[in-house]
Amino acid sequence: MLNSNIVKLAEALDKLCVEGYNTIDKKDILASLAEDFECVLTIEGLDEELKKLIENKFIIVKYQDSEQICLTFTESGLDLIARVKIARQEQEATRKQKRALKKAQEENGEQGKFELVTTEKPNAIMSNLLQDSKSQKKNKIKAFIIGFLGGIFGGAIAGVICAVIITLLM
Numbered sequence: 001m002l003n004s005n006i007v008k009l010a011e012a013l014d015k016l017c018v019e020g021y022n023t024i025d026k027k028d029i030l031a032s033l034a035e036d037f038e039c040v041l042t043i044e045g046l047d048e049e050l051k052k053l054i055e056n057k058f059i060i061v062k063y064q065d066s067e068q069i070c071l072t073f074t075e076s077g078l079d080l081i082a083r084v085k086i087a088r089q090e091q092e093a094t095r096k097q098k099r100a101l102k103k104a105q106e107e108n109g110e111q112g113k114f115e116l117v118t119t120e121k122p123n124a125i126m127s128n129l130l131q132d133s134k135s136q137k138k139n140k141i142k143a144f145i146i147g148f149l150g151g152i153f154g155g156a157i158a159g160v161i162c163a164v165i166i167t168l169l170m
Helices: 005-016 026-037 043-055 075-107 133-169
Strands: 022-025 059-064 068-073
Touching: 005 022, 005 026, 005 043, 005 068, 005 075, 022 026, 026 043, 026 068, 043 059, 068 075
Parallel strands: none
Antiparallel strands: 022 068, 059 068
8 A cells, every 4th residue: 555655745746736836835735645645744744755755856846944835846756646646546446356356255145255366566666766875876876987987998999999090091
């Protein structure tokens, strides 16, 4: 089940936002979380969850104060929202299948347990969305080293080619 506060916050922000930058009262965000997702946060808790969204580059914040925030979703954030919507649809489809199976068993007079086998774990769609800071640093270091080595080898190869051409022309 999708129960992470960061996912619920992203969904609430999606409901409150239109395309581009949006200025939203933090009270409205908290109210949306409480009403739509049964998630009760304080202002401090909201700030922490917003910080996680910013750190994982799901949103960009233009400005923020104690009462309001101006933000927009990044491409990663829009991808997160799309994945959440897909996961919610799959959960709803699974619930409908379970209800239909239970109803069919009751009509046939079968009592007892019913079981619906699914191929994916409930949170499989959400795995690997949040990267920890260590893996981000490792990825940056790896990209730097690969780029550095590519520059050295590329320069050396270009130098050798130039030297061969010059010696052949003389």
